[in-house]
Amino acid sequence: MQVNIPLKKTIDNSYDITIDSLPKLHFDKKVAIITNTTVSDLHLDYLKERITAKELIVVTLPDGEQYKNQESINKILNALFENRFNRKSLLIAFGGGVIGDMTGFAASIYQRGIDFIQIPTTLLSQVDASVGGKTGMNNEYGKNLVGAFHQPKAVYIDPYFLKTLPLREFGAGFAEIVKMAVTFNKDFFEFLQDADMRDEQTLIEAITRAVKTKAEVVAKDEKEHGIRAALNYGHTFGHVIENETKYEKYLHGEAVAIGMVMANELACSMGLISNDEAVAVKFLLEKYSLPVDYEIKDIQKFYDAFFLDKKSSDSKITFIIPKGIGDVVISDECSKELLISVLEKFGV
Numbered sequence: 001m002q003v004n005i006p007l008k009k010t011i012d013n014s015y016d017i018t019i020d021s022l023p024k025l026h027f028d029k030k031v032a033i034i035t036n037t038t039v040s041d042l043h044l045d046y047l048k049e050r051i052t053a054k055e056l057i058v059v060t061l062p063d064g065e066q067y068k069n070q071e072s073i074n075k076i077l078n079a080l081f082e083n084r085f086n087r088k089s090l091l092i093a094f095g096g097g098v099i100g101d102m103t104g105f106a107a108s109i110y111q112r113g114i115d116f117i118q119i120p121t122t123l124l125s126q127v128d129a130s131v132g133g134k135t136g137m138n139n140e141y142g143k144n145l146v147g148a149f150h151q152p153k154a155v156y157i158d159p160y161f162l163k164t165l166p167l168r169e170f171g172a173g174f175a176e177i178v179k180m181a182v183t184f185n186k187d188f189f190e191f192l193q194d195a196d197m198r199d200e201q202t203l204i205e206a207i208t209r210a211v212k213t214k215a216e217v218v219a220k221d222e223k224e225h226g227i228r229a230a231l232n233y234g235h236t237f238g239h240v241i242e243n244e245t246k247y248e249k250y251l252h253g254e255a256v257a258i259g260m261v262m263a264n265e266l267a268c269s270m271g272l273i274s275n276d277e278a279v280a281v282k283f284l285l286e287k288y289s290l291p292v293d294y295e296i297k298d299i300q301k302f303y304d305a306f307f308l309d310k311k312s313s314d315s316k317i318t319f320i321i322p323k324g325i326g327d328v329v330i331s332d333e334c335s336k337e338l339l340i341s342v343l344e345k346f347g348v
């Protein structure tokens with residue numbers, strides 16, 4: 001299936017997202033493939049059969065979120081300087097969201113900005129991280145606190161890579177797909193309820209619909225002044241869970257899955273969704289072995305941790321609250337009493 005999604009008009013840097021087997025690509029310029037050890041071992045040969053360039057180098061970074069840092073960015077930049085890359089050169093991000101974010105960030109600052117393309121290899125990066133132009137790295141103050149908006153020139157999503165993806169990583173990506181369906185598209189949610197992702201056509205359809213949803217949202221609000229924030233559904237709670245469990249127990253998508261269940265509890269309390277709808281979301285997450293329960297040991301501490309979220313302005317916390325399935329309310333007006341009563345449902 002070939003699907004092109006041009007982010008035209010609202011974004012100057014419009015680009016196509018192709019969901020298909022990777023075509024043969026030739027670039028009449030210097031190209032650097034940025035990848036990590038895992039993806040390189042599994043898939044670099046496949047990529048190299050399809051990419052030719054005037055000059056091609058490969059920068060292989062260690063694998064892991066802990067390497068999404070300044071040191072890795074410097075490694076990328078140094079390789080570009082050593083190989084005399086210029087402003088016409090191109091970077092290719094080949095890996096999951098960690099590689100995608102860092103490659104995009106390096107591209108955004110190398111000689112004040114060069115082109116890059118995304119070839120995402122995890123489900124999460126195919127449906128979420130590779131689309132929308134957020135790039136960045138972590139530092140000792142937190143995750144993704146340094147970065148830039150820098151749109152790729154193109155995104156090539158090849159489901160072939162997912163064959164080697166561990167099941168847990170697949171589930172984490174699926175959680176972000178559920179996020180997009182619940183917040184923006186009831187029909188998509190109903191499709192997911194019946195879908196068997198082991199079937200390749202179904203998987204492609206799900207990826208396509210998720211990417212379309214994200215692309216539409218980003219086209220409306222590239223820099224997250226409004227509706228793009230809805231993509232943080234489940235994330236306000238999820239970030240606290242990730243912090244409490246020191247980023248060790250849950251993958252990001254798993255924490256988001258629990259976060260969505262918590263956000264739904266909030267929505268139920270506000271009369272925005274029915275209990276049946278909340279149960280349907282939970283059921284879908286469980287189908288992919290995602291966690292949906294969490295024991296909050298210290299409710300006040302959990303509440304206080306909301307205010308450490310970089311996406312909250314000083315004293316207000318923004319919650320993304322589903323309104324039925326397929327619609328959403330963005331609110332920073334939830335009272336402390338209401339939030340505490342929701343958190344108590346998860347208390348020990």
Ligand code: NAD
Pocket residue numbers: 036038039042063064065068095096097098099101121122123124125128129130131132133134135144161162163164165166169172252
């Ligand atoms: P990841 O990049 O760490 O990949 C997960 C694991 O899967 C890694 O060990 C990776 O080496 C491995 N892997 C990658 N492709 C594989 C394949 N085909 N087969 C087997 N293993 C493979 O994590 P992720 O979940 O892809 O992305 C998470 C990152 O993305 C976070 O850093 C997050 O901040 C970022 N992110 C960014 C955006 C954005 O809009 N820019 C959105 C969501 C997430």
Ligand code: MG
Pocket residue numbers: 176235252256
């Ligand atoms: Mg996320």
